[in-house]
Amino acid sequence: MYDGGKIIVGLLICLGFFLSPFFYNAGKAAKVPNPQLTEIAKEAQTCVMSKDYMTTSHFTLLDKWRNTVVRDGERYFKGENGKIYYKSLQMTCLKCHANKSKFCDQCHNYMDVNPYCWDCHIEPKESE
Amino acid sequence: MNFIISILFSGIAVSVIVLIPWICIGAIDGAFMRSLFGIIIPYAAIATFLIGIVVRVISWSRSPVPFRIPTTAGQEWSFPWIKSNPIDNPKGMGGVILRMIFEVLLFRSLFRNTRLEYLNDENGPKINYEWEKWLWLAALAFHYSFLVIFLRHFRFFLDPIPGFVHVLESLDGFMQLGIIPFNGFGMPGVYITDGLLLAAVTYLFVRRIYIHQVRYISLPADYFPLFIILGLGLTGVLMRYAIRVDITAVKELSISLFQFSPKVPDGIGVIFFIHLFLLCVLIAYFPFSKLMHMAGIFLSPTRNMANNNRFKRHVNPWNYPVKFHTYAAYEDEFREKMIEAGIPVDKGVEATSESGKKE
Ligand code: HEM
Numbered sequence: 001m002y003d004g005g006k007i008i009v010g011l012l013i014c015l016g017f018f019l020s021p022f023f024y025n026a027g028k029a030a031k032v033p034n035p036q037l038t039e040i041a042k043e044a045q046t047c048v049m050s051k052d053y054m055t056t057s058h059f060t061l062l063d064k065w066r067n068t069v070v071r072d073g074e075r076y077f078k079g080e081n082g083k084i085y086y087k088s089l090q091m092t093c094l095k096c097h098a099n100k101s102k103f104c105d106q107c108h109n110y111m112d113v114n115p116y117c118w119d120c121h122i123e124p125k126e127s128e
Numbered sequence: 129m130n131f132i133i134s135i136l137f138s139g140i141a142v143s144v145i146v147l148i149p150w151i152c153i154g155a156i157d158g159a160f161m162r163s164l165f166g167i168i169i170p171y172a173a174i175a176t177f178l179i180g181i182v183v184r185v186i187s188w189s190r191s192p193v194p195f196r197i198p199t200t201a202g203q204e205w206s207f208p209w210i211k212s213n214p215i216d217n218p219k220g221m222g223g224v225i226l227r228m229i230f231e232v233l234l235f236r237s238l239f240r241n242t243r244l245e246y247l248n249d250e251n252g253p254k255i256n257y258e259w260e261k262w263l264w265l266a267a268l269a270f271h272y273s274f275l276v277i278f279l280r281h282f283r284f285f286l287d288p289i290p291g292f293v294h295v296l297e298s299l300d301g302f303m304q305l306g307i308i309p310f311n312g313f314g315m316p317g318v319y320i321t322d323g324l325l326l327a328a329v330t331y332l333f334v335r336r337i338y339i340h341q342v343r344y345i346s347l348p349a350d351y352f353p354l355f356i357i358l359g360l361g362l363t364g365v366l367m368r369y370a371i372r373v374d375i376t377a378v379k380e381l382s383i384s385l386f387q388f389s390p391k392v393p394d395g396i397g398v399i400f401f402i403h404l405f406l407l408c409v410l411i412a413y414f415p416f417s418k419l420m421h422m423a424g425i426f427l428s429p430t431r432n433m434a435n436n437n438r439f440k441r442h443v444n445p446w447n448y449p450v451k452f453h454t455y456a457a458y459e460d461e462f463r464e465k466m467i468e469a470g471i472p473v474d475k476g477v478e479a480t481s482e483s484g485k486k487e
Contacts, residue, residue, distance in 0.1 A: 001186070001189045001190060002189060002190070002192050002193065002445065003189065007185060007186075007427075010423075010426055011181075011182055011185055011186075014181065014423070015182070018174075018177075018178060021286055021382075021386045022386050024286050024386075025285075025286065025287060025383055025386040025387050026386075028287065028387070030380070030383055030384060030387060031287070032376075032380055052374075052395070055374050055376075056372035057372045059315040059316055060315050060372070062315065063315035107376050110287070110376060110379065111289075111376060111379065112283050112289040112294055113316075114294075
């Protein structure tokens with residue numbers, strides 16, 4: 001090998017970068033988000049849309065709600081199950097999911113999502 | 129190869145690569161298929177990628193580079209009163225490091241790209257070298273978007289997520305394109321690099337077929353990586369903004385892979401497996417392809433060596449030991465015979481015998 005020292009150092013840096021997730025995660029307990037339902041939610045049994053849709057796209061729904069309420073003044077939403085919901089972040093979503101830190105934040109901390117909604121909208125008070 | 133055949137060939141290859149996971153997960157499905165595409169193929173691809181790169185670089189490092197190759201764009205260092213260019217034509221390590229930094233981070237030699245043109249005036253055509261910066265610009269946009277997207281993906285790979293990911297996310301999403309006319313499309317926030325990556329790859333492809341000289345030298349090996357990266361970007365963008373999957377489950381899968389306790393959670397959509405399979409093919413193909421320029425750029429002989437031929441001796445490493453017979457030794461051997469034949473000699477017989485006496 002010519003210039004072997006430098007080339008091996010370069011290769012080690014490259015390998016170190018690509019293998020970093022293996023080292024970083026090694027030996028840590030795999031923690032998985034575990035959103036808890038409140039009593040009110042359990043009673044209702046279903047969310048405003050199917051569970052699949054809510055898990056993957058709840059923020060898309062919120063965006064639609066926000067735009068239609070603020071721009072068009074349409075304040076009611078007909079869910080998949082035929083029920084009518086009042087379109088509101090605080091008064092609908094967070095009434096059933098009043099346990100924000102044990103529900104929304106479970107997933108959000110895991111994926112490092114910080115919705116800026118709470119700059120203006122009010123988080124529910126959680127008694128513990 | 130005809131360029132239409134080249135494009136068709138790579139296009140069909142990439143379509144097949146998209147169809148394989150689509151059929152296997154979308155139509156056939158089952159625990160086996162999911163662990164095949166979620167566990168076995170990713171591990172095999174990562175191994176091929178890393179081992180392939182190491183083997184390739186080590187095989188390169190075996191070729192000797194006997195002489196500094198001074199194809200530079202600046203004046204060499206000579207006398208103190210002649211202005212030299214220490215970065216473009218460095219004489220030591222420091223200049224070389226600077227030149228490499230400019231090359232790797234800013235694509236400096238691509239920036240120097242010019243285009244030959246003929247200007248017609250009354251005296252007939254004249255040669256002119258035009259500035260041509262679009263390739264450089266698109267290449268820079270493409271590589272940096274790719275890097276930023278790759279680093280942002282570390283939110284799927286690391287737990288807890290380190291701060292740099294969050295910084296990148298907020299910088300990349302700082303336009304907060306959540307407020308765009310299509311209801312629900314702007315959430316989650318639109319990233320600038322997503323559009324930039326797709327636009328740049330498209331430009332790089334169009335350039336290949338638009339400029340006829342470039343079209344002439346383009347092969348399937350040039351189109352294939354472009355198509356596969358375009359496919360990777362398109363599936364990613366689709367997955368983020370249209371056909372959503374449960375990304376908490378995706379993260380569970382990737383963390384379990386990195387912890388060597390692989391487990392595919394239920395309910396991840398087909399599109400994710402297409403995205404992942406495209407990536408696996410890309411990185412498994414990497415060591416065998418032109419994409420190895422990622423490592424090769426560090427070994428470019430015209431960029432990574434100081435131009436010190438004038439004041440450092442570089443011995444050809446493949447020189448074999450040569451048996452010398454110098455003139456002095458030759459004369460010693462044949463002196464008498466040479467004098468007899470009247471051939472002039474450097475040292476006479478007396479001189480040699482005198483020096484012989486002295487000894
Ligand atoms: C380095 C190669 C890769 C490239 C170029 C790439 C490209 C992209 C792009 C352009 C997006 C659009 C959204 C965004 O920019 O975040 C995306 C999203 C995504 N990618 Fe990749 N990707 C790569 C590797 C991977 C890997 C290894 C995984 C497996 C964990 C993955 C999983 C995902 C997922 C789940 C999304 C959806 C993100 C969301 O919904 O927020 N990608 N990808």
